[in-house]
Amino acid sequence: MFRLDADPALLLETEERRQLRVVLRDLLADTCGAEEVREQSESPRGHSRALWERLAGEIGVHGLALPEEYGGAGYGFTELAVALEETGRVLCPVPLLPTVVLAAQALLSSGDRSACERWLPGIAAGALTATVAGIPHPARVTAEHGRDGWVLRGEADFVLDGEGADLLLVVARAPDGERLFACVPDAATCDRTARRVLDPTRRQALVRLRGAAAHPVGEAGQVPAIVDAVLDAGRVALAAEHVGGCAHALDATLEYVSHRTQFGRVIGSFQAVKHRMADLLVEIEGARSASAYANAALASRTSQLPVAASAAAVVCTGAYRLAVTEYVQLHGGIGFTWEHPAHLYLRRARADEALFGTGDDHRLRLAGLLGLAH
Template sequence: MFRLDVDPALLGETGERRQLRAVLREFLAQTCGPEEVRGQTAGPHGFDPVLWERLAGEIGVHGLALPEEYGGAGGSFADLAVALEETGRVLCPAPLLPTVVLAAHTLLLCGDRAACERLLPGIASGALTATVAGFAHPERITAERGPDGWLLRGEADFVPDGEGADVVLVTARTSDGPRLFACEPDAGGCDRVARRVLDPTRRQALLRFRGAPAAPVGEAGQAPGVVDAVLDAGRTALAAEQVGGCAHALDAVVEYVSHRTQFGRVIGSFQAVKHRLADLLVEVEAARSASGWATACLAAPEAGEVRVAASAAAVVCATAYRRAAAEYVQLHGGIGFTWEHPAHLYVRRARADEALFGTADDHRVRLAGILGLAGPPGWFRSGAPSAGPCRRAC
């Protein structure tokens, strides 16, 4: 039995989180507007390293959900979700999702104290960027013992921030089953090729391991459970980013139609435009609720089933973001279709996000399997929900 009735207190925003949101929104408005996003995505890092350091040092974003013993603030995922929503609002291209969510959660869930002490303080301070690889297809990477330690062979495609990450946490196949490893690509034995992707604000790469040295993380046999939990954390984080993008699109459209005139009238006074904006507001608020529930479940397990909440948020938020991005373009008229206007960047982010951790259809299948609503194998698309179709990147 899954809890669908959530304590409203878990979904509300505390005073501290409201202050964090206000500080971040003001900071990002000054440092990460549309022009800055274009410049950063064209640069060698794919993001502004000064902005990355300031987010970590001045505001402490990177350590919000990390324990104090590893240099973090000792907060919860609900605190981090506020930051993700605000960075998603401005399409901040910094690798927060792969570093602070995917990699950091992998380390914490493994319970490997030595690995946490070695890597998490660098993540919290902003000195280290990290990502994960092989989580979608661990069978493509193997790990074998060499004379001086473990070596990785194989490849992982479309790895978020795979070209620039300092550390990659890899799921690899061993003689004892899948296991997690930490690899530093710059140490040798790893080729990284940047992929040309739809969304330039979220870079991805192909990683080829040719005997790359790696250190085991955690115990043998725990990798599958950790991977599933990390992917749900990634879906929840992505939902928060999508809510931020939706909110920006809605605000930008309302601002535009409140001033643009046609036939001697402000176009926002036309009934057809009002209806479209009202429908969009309903979708954005639904996305906010779904994201809030998933965040509450991850931050406080008593709020409900994380798997159900994460997949539900993936369906609702991805659908709302696509609608918001489309209205962003269309209700801006001719200017919305130009490269000079930032609307196209939100369209790219919305469409790319739909497939990052599985499409909406994938998650509907997954939900049916979790809730016991699945039919016989082959009833929907490619097979039974238990086959685990919700994995695209990493």
Template structure:
């Protein structure tokens, strides 16, 4: 077993600097706050800059398929910065979950290669049609059924990234058993600014008899039988939606064995890389808290000089150091396709999820009254941390999985 590399390479540091610069310019906390109740699935201009112009959407996709040919290590760096900015973009749902699921299919098949190319170049956004809370550890039972001609019927609740997605990857039970199907809700070559046609407070329905028209945006062809019902999530920067399918036209990408493996691999990669987002979120919370306690004075001195607050921030810093090691180990194991991936992912999620929540709670509390207001971005980080704690398996679920992986009996009760 090789020793994991927990350090950042020069190329990874350069990537971090580029993404951080973009987010500082285009996605400051004030902008995220302003967009939080805007009812858009994501910021299409920011996504275009991040995914297409910088090429981060294709980091996990090989060069020959239109991607960057990078690894999970580079994707983890991007997610750290997105967590630090609580950026409202579908990177986890499209560039990680949907892309990894497609990579588990036969990439020599023309249709799969075309979809991968569209996602990798940012021409389309994808979503894996499973509840965001679904943990890794194999493919979950499908709630959608497929007919012999590929038409899909069923409902999937709480899908991240479904609103505004042009490619829906739907696990379904068909005549030949479990399969992974693709539903295209737009002509991929015509997509320019996904998400720009959303109407606040209404369900996004693909299947109207005419096409959706928006001034300055291309017409998006309708797809019968597909309705995306926006939900009200705790974290407004990561929208959730219920997906309703009624004889929706689809194309099967993989049969039973390959589909289960592809979905399971996508969930594992998503959980492992989510730890890096949680790390970035926690780092922002600690950095902002330290800055505030240096500037906020009480009794004639900075409140950060009080020993009780010093101890709380020092304890949080130690948690962050361990979280960084766990997140980097998971990313490195995924990049190397190591046999240790299940253990590394379980450790990362069991630990990093709790650290992110703790850091966000401390950020709110140590900011005092201002930390409880809507105008301060602290609440965005707390909501993202709590949402991420449930996403792709709770810490308790990952601890149970880890106990089985290392043959350690889990505590009763």
């Protein structure tokens, strides 16, 4: 029997989280309309540096889930999930996922206090962007001893924010096995090429390392555990983003069908449209529940995290796919034009479907975790 072992209080929307949601929604409404998102994602860095700094300085988003000893606020992932929902609602292109979730989780999971003290305060303050190379796409990178320490050679593809991140955490093969290394990319030893991807609001890059200086993070033999922790954190974070994206699609579609007339009637009054909107609402409420439990499981570090993360990935990805489909179709002809905001959400939903494993991958994983596989 599957038993809830996360703190039930983490499933509730506290007054602090409500206030955080309101403040974030107001800020993002002013800075991340559809046109602003297009402009930011097409800029050289791919996001607004001013907005990145405001999120860190005015609201403290970057440090929400980081320990106070490393410059964070000492809250948990449930607070960070509020920020991820709200940024997912508007497709805010700032690199919270690679920096605040993946890279920060990799550092914390390593247990390397020196590395955490060196890099996490910069992440918390918004002064540093970071990413992980080799997760989820395996890297072909080797680490060797150079004259002045470790150097990395090889390449990692489809690295989230790989073109512009200030810090790369790289999974590489060392003489004593796979290890995690921290690398500050330098143009002389690191080539970074942007990949053309479906979702322009979430940049990815090919990173080639040619003798790049690096520092080991953690000990040999830790990589499998770090990879698992980072992937599950990424899945939970992505689920929160998808809940936000679903909420936008539902609100925008409801607004449209409530005012658009056809044959002398508001189209939202047609029974077929009502059924579709009702089905969508049911799917989204299920996604909210799955995401909320996954957030609580990650915040509590329960043994059920792998199950909760994969379940949220399946449910939230499916809900987002349905939400963007209805967003496009129920807007009629205008919804099928690339200029309409619905297509930004369609691209995000489709691109995210395989980011940390496909739905089928997660169903197979769940079958194994629950003892259902033969």
